[in-house]
Amino acid sequence: MSRCLSIAVSIVLSFSSGAGFASQAEPATLSDAVSWLEGEAHRIIRASRRTMSDGTAAFPPQVGLGYEAFWLRDYEYTLEGAADAYSDRELTDACRLFIRSLRADGAGVDCVKFDGTPIYMPGFGSMGVNPVADGSQFTVAVAWHTYRKTKDIQLLRECIDPLIKAMNAVPRNPATRLVHIKPGEPQDRCSYGFTDTVRKEGDELFCSLLYVQASRQLSDLLVAAGRATEGAEWKTEADRVARSVRRVFWDPQVGLFRAATVRCREHDIWGSAFAVYLGVADREQARAIATYFQKNYAGIVQNGQIRHLPAGVYWEKGCAPDTYQNGGFWATPTGWFVYTLDLVDPALADRTVLDMVKAFQAGGACEWVLKERHQLPNYLASASLPLAGIHAMIERRQSP
DSSP states (O other): OTHHHHOTTOOOOEEOTTTTOOOOOOOOSHHHHHHHHHHHHHHHHHHTOEEOTTSOEEOOSBSSSSOOEEEHHHHHHHHHHHGGGSOHHHHHHHHHHHHHTSOTTOOOOSEEETTSOEEOSHHHHTSOSSOOTTHHHHHHHHHHHHHHHHOOHHHHHHHHHHHHHHHHTSOBOTTTOSBEEOOSSSOOOOOSGGGTTSOOBEEBHHHHHHHHHHHHHHHHHHHHTTOHHHHHHHHHHHHHHHHHHHHHTEETTTTEEBSBSSBOOOBOHHHHHHHHHHTOSOHHHHHHHHHHHHHTHHHHEETTEEESSSTTOOOSSOSOTTBTTBBOEESTTHHHHHHHHTTTOHHHHHHHHHHHHHHHHHHOSOSEEETTEEESSSBHHHHHTHHHHHHHHHHHHHOO
16 A cells, blocks of 8 residues: 555565565465465464564564554454454454544544554555545454454453444545545545555545445444444444445446546446445346456456456556556455356356465565566465455355
8 A cells, every 4th residue: 555655664575476485386276275375374464573662563564674553454454364363462452552543533543653653644644634534444343353253342342432433433425325535635535545546536435335344343343242222223324335335336337336436436346346245236236247357357367466447447546557556466355356256257266366376376475466576575465365255255155
C-alpha cells in the first residue's frame, strides 16, 4: 500500500524471479500447494515479529525493515488465513492496541507506530483530510478473529461498545447506506488500503463490502456478549448494505461490479471477487463474475496473482500505470478469485493456486509482481490471506 511509497526509509527490492530463493519441490496437487502455503505463511508471520515500546508484539506487513509501524489491515489479513500462527497473548495484546487506538469519534487507524502513536491517514498522515475509510471495519474484524480463537469474554466485554462506536464513525451515504467518500479537493479520505493511491470518490464498493462483513462480525460478537437484540439489528444492517451494493455498483453488460460511483468507476476485479466470497453477489451475479474471470483470465492473472482492473484498464486517477496498485499483480485477492472462478472452472482455479505457490517458491511471496519485476518479498498478506478463500473453496466442494 502507499505507506511504502511515503515512508522515508523504505526498502524496495526488485529482482528477477528466482533470485535469492532456494529451490523447493513444486506442488503436484492442490493439497500439496495448500500445505506449503500454510507453512510459508506461518514462517513469514513469525519472522516479521517486532516489539513495540510498550512490549506489545507487532507484526508489520513485511519481514525486515521498511514498514516501521503495525498496519491494521495487513495484520487482520493474516488472521483470516493463519490465526494459528499467533499465541493467544499476542492476539489479545494486538486487539487491545487497535481498540485503544480508535480516535475519540470512533475512527479506526491506518497503522500504529511502534511508539504507540496512532496514524489515521495513509502515508503516515499525509493522504486525505479524514481517516481512511476501512479502519473501523478492520478493527471489528481483528476483534472478531481474536475472540473466535481465544474465547476471551473479558476482552469481548471491553471492546464491544468501542466497536459499535467505530462502526458508527464510518462515513456513509444516507440515501444508499454505502460507504461514501466526498468528491472534490482537498482529498476527503483514502478508500480501501490496497487502493489507497487511487482517488475513488462517491459511494465506494470495497469499503462497503468490508462494512457488510464487519456488520456481520459485530452481530456475532454482540450475540456472544449476550446482546442478541442488538446483534440482530447489525445483521439486518448488513443485509441492507448488501442489497444496496448489488443495486448501485453492478454492471450487467460487463458482468462485474464498479469500484465507485463518481470518480474511478472502473470495473473492480478484486471487489467483484470479494463480493462473491462474502455472498453479497447474488447467484446470477456470481456466475457472471466467474465467467468473466474465466474468459479474461490471461489478462488479469500472472502466475496466480491478480490485477486490480481488467486487462489494459488503468485507474482514472491513481499511481503511475503498470506499477503498484495500477497494473501490478497481487496475491492478496487470489483466495477470493479462485473461490469465484471455481464456480465455472474448478481445474483453472486449482491451477491458479499451484501457479501462485510455484511463483512464491521461485521468487518469494511478494507484495506485487509485474512480468519480471518482484516487489517486496516475504509479504505477510500475500502468503496468508489467500488461504481463507482457498479453504472456503475446498469446503464448498466437500459440502453435500
